[in-house]
Amino acid sequence: EPEVTQTPSHQVTQMGQEVILRCVPISNHLYFYWYRQILGQKVEFLVSFYNNEISEKSEIFDDQFSVERPDGSNFTLKIRSTKLEDSAMYFCASSEELAGGGDTQYFGPGTRLTVL
């Protein structure tokens, strides 16, 4: 069964460092998303991406964040200068389309980011 994969599973970094979180969405999916979940809190939307453009971004997704689809399979989230409050689980998700039954978002296993 196709699944979303994410690497690394755990990333530890120093405050102020840049990190890149990687995702491989399901192969025939066209819509891609990043969410994050701070320990004990809700899953929060960060950004949606379609046709090589950001469709929507949340208030959390400030200038320190960027997304990219560098090739036909990978989807990345970059945090330029990490802060302590960026420590969270980051989930990548993908969906086939935005209508009907194809709008189900399938999530990856997550990357746990720890900022020291």
Place this chain on the structure above:
Amino acid sequence: EDQVTQSPEALRLQEGESSSLNCSYTVSGLRGLFWYRQDPGKGPEFLFTLYSAGEEKEKERLKATLTKKESFLHITAPKPEDSATYLCAVRRSSNTGKLIFGQGTTLQVKP
């Protein structure tokens, strides 16, 4: 403002003891309501999508229902392996797919 509230926050059941989880929502133009299961340290695992009031979906011991203001996830004769956090999320009528999640209900089923 769009909002999703789940209750209870935590639920303890004995194996075989049926119950329901609630998800109340306020959203401008509901496009879909989604139920996910999340195990500790893992990503949300898709369970159901509901699109219109009156719709019901079933899978094994789980049944999801939808009204204009809330959704219920009914668990019939649960087993210990059903222990997890159950997340509800809504999507409004937009072209971006953004999901708004509730805080989840953590279910523990004791043998």
